[in-house]
Amino acid sequence: MRLALLREILANLARKPATLKYPVAREVTVAPGFRGKHYADLVKCIGCSLCAVDCPANAITMEKLPQPLKQNQRGIFPVVDYGKCVFCYQCVFVCPVKAYIVTEVFEMADHVIGTSRDISLSTIKGGGSA
Amino acid sequence: MVIVEIPIGPQHPALHEPIMLKVRTEGEEVVEVSVNTGYNHRGIEKLLEKNSWVRGMYISGRVCGICNAVHMQTYVQGVEKLMGVEPPPRANYIRTLVMELERIHSHMLVAAVMAEIIGFDTLFMLLMRDRERVMYLKELVTGNRVHADIHMLGGVKRDLDEVRRDRILSELKIVEERIKYYMKVFEEDYTIMKRLSEVGVIRKSEALRLSIVGPTLRASGIKSDVRSDDPYAAYSEIPFNVVSRDEGDSWARMMVRFGEALESVSIARYTVEKLPQGPAIPKTIPRATKPGEVISRVEAPRGELLYHIVSVGGANPYRVKIRTPSFLNILNTEKVYIGHRLADVPVIFASYDPCISCTERVMVIDEKSGKKTYVSMRDLARVRVG
Structure with a gap:
């Protein structure tokens, strides 16, 4: 039996390391469909606040829109605080108009508190496919 | 024979979990273990x-x-x-x-x-x-x-x-x-x-x-x-x-x-x-x-x-x-350690697959009355057990 483990160890000598040299080499890949950074597409959002009601981490706050939008009669939009968010995607699931844009971005460590405010507001002009 | 009380945890490289085992040993042999929890209570x-x-x-x-x-x-x-x-x-x-x-x-x-x-x-x-x-x-x-x-x-x-x-x-x-x-x-x-x-x-x-x-x-x-x-x-x-x-x-x-x-x-x-x-x-x-x-x-x-x-x-x-499984498996098995060597304590503990974050939600542990003495590793090294 000792030989069996020895064989395993010898086989590993020729193998490249299983660990990645992160962040020097950014070769980290996630599975397709990974729950990463998400934000509301304001072209679709109707301001119903269901996502804010259901958020278990209280990470979503509804803020006033800077300009009136036709479909959004209430004039509010959700802002996700990525520092609080637990990425359960309840907001994505509960949204009646499928307004959330999901990405596989997971590198969010920063020296400022990251929110989805700016990126959400940019969807008003960009058509929501940012 | 002197009985020495050795605290293992709540932060210990062998345990991986915030729990404390107060191990009383006579020489190398464990005579009593009391499990002390409450380091991971989150409500x-x-x-x-x-x-x-x-x-x-x-x-x-x-x-x-x-x-x-x-x-x-x-x-x-x-x-x-x-x-x-x-x-x-x-x-x-x-x-x-x-x-x-x-x-x-x-x-x-x-x-x-x-x-x-x-x-x-x-x-x-x-x-x-x-x-x-x-x-x-x-x-x-x-x-x-x-x-x-x-x-x-x-x-x-x-x-x-x-x-x-x-x-x-x-x-x-x-x-x-x-x-x-x-x-x-x-x-x-x-x-x-x-x-x-x-x-x-x-x-x-x-x-x-x-x-x-x-x-x-x-x-x-x-x-x-x-x-x-x-x-x-x-x-x-x-x-x-x-x-x-x-x-x-x-x-x-x-x-x-x-x-x-x-x-x-x-x-x-x-x-x-x-x-x-x-x-x-x-x-x-x-x-x-x-x-x-x-x-x-x-x-x-x-x-x-x-x-x-x-x-x-x-x-x-x-x-x-x-009610989680670790709650029963950790707290009810204090007696199992008795008679084993001190080095076996982490082995037995790990064999229960303990999960402390599961265990600790609402719990009160009554400390036994009487003086408790903690011995640091440095002091322990100086003690001549005989």
């Missing part, structure tokens, strides 16, 4: 009362990182019973798949931890490397490698497509081979046998008296598994064996886990191959419950997990009581 049961049924789902998943899907399953199946909602068969199969993947990686983790504790770091690295395959599968199915969050009242949040199914089947093949290999290492390796066999023996009658659950119980020769005794999700339709052994020592507990991990691989394969057609994602989220109470139980990787949910019909639960 989750109160938090569940303060939040809606839907939010509670995610909070219950956060009780424990390793067994988050089983916690969600227990909560969700209890609440579904209160709401009178039946999940579709396809959703049940997907839930089962996620829970079994979780069991595989949990059992591989404790095997790795055990290898590290007995000083077998190579095996630890190898096990952790291969565990990553299972974590990837979980990420593929649910969208995250740790927190599955796939449960939803009345179904699941994500369906399984053909591409993912093929990938799962091919990865499971490799995982199965690796688990078989590690099982062989644990069965035949001289060092492991020396450290684990005949250490921390719990006899059959003792195991029943102490209300031990899970693989720890099954290693003492009692075939008790919620999956077969009280089937939930899709377990009533899936053929599987309940693994048990008669030795009752630390080694038998590890062997039961390996046997179970292999069974889990076959269950996971069955769920993927026989996945029923039909919808899995609910169209609307049920939000109102009838007044009443329900007991919901599930076989977590560490044993029987039990939720008692009380509803008075409002938007929030009235009370959610959680």
Whole structure:
């Protein structure tokens, strides 16, 4: 039996390391469909606040829109605080108009508190496919 | 002979968990162990009362990182019973798949931890490397490698497509081979046998008296598994064996886990191959419950997990009581350490597969009256025991 483990160890000598040299080499890949950074597409959002009601981490706050939008009669939009968010995607699931844009971005460590405010507001002009 | 009290924990490299074992030794021999908990209390049961049924789902998943899907399953199946909602068969199969993947990686983790504790770091690295395959599968199915969050009242949040199914089947093949290999290492390796066999023996009658659950119980020769005794999700339709052994020592507990991990691989394969057609994602989220109470139980990787949910019909639960397997396995087994060497204490403790974040929610431990003396390692080195 000792030989069996020895064989395993010898086989590993020729193998490249299983660990990645992160962040020097950014070769980290996630599975397709990974729950990463998400934000509301304001072209679709109707301001119903269901996502804010259901958020278990209280990470979503509804803020006033800077300009009136036709479909959004209430004039509010959700802002996700990525520092609080637990990425359960309840907001994505509960949204009646499928307004959330999901990405596989997971590198969010920063020296400022990251929110989805700016990126959400940019969807008003960009058509929501940012 | 002088009796020396040695605190192991709450922060200790051998334990990996914030718990304190006050070990009283006479020479090298352990004469008394008292388990001191309370370092990881977060008030989750109160938090569940303060939040809606839907939010509670995610909070219950956060009780424990390793067994988050089983916690969600227990909560969700209890609440579904209160709401009178039946999940579709396809959703049940997907839930089962996620829970079994979780069991595989949990059992591989404790095997790795055990290898590290007995000083077998190579095996630890190898096990952790291969565990990553299972974590990837979980990420593929649910969208995250740790927190599955796939449960939803009345179904699941994500369906399984053909591409993912093929990938799962091919990865499971490799995982199965690796688990078989590690099982062989644990069965035949001289060092492991020396450290684990005949250490921390719990006899059959003792195991029943102490209300031990899970693989720890099954290693003492009692075939008790919620999956077969009280089937939930899709377990009533899936053929599987309940693994048990008669030795009752630390080694038998590890062997039961390996046997179970292999069974889990076959269950996971069955769920993927026989996945029923039909919808899995609910169209609307049920939000109102009838007044009443329900007991919901599930076989977590560490044993029987039990939720008692009380509803008075409002938007929030009235009370959610959680009883986790580690609670029984850690606190009821203080006597097992007695008579063993000091170096065996972490081995026995790890063989229960303890999960402290599960255990600690509401608990009061009465300290024995009398003077307690703590001896630092430096002082201990100077003490001449004779």
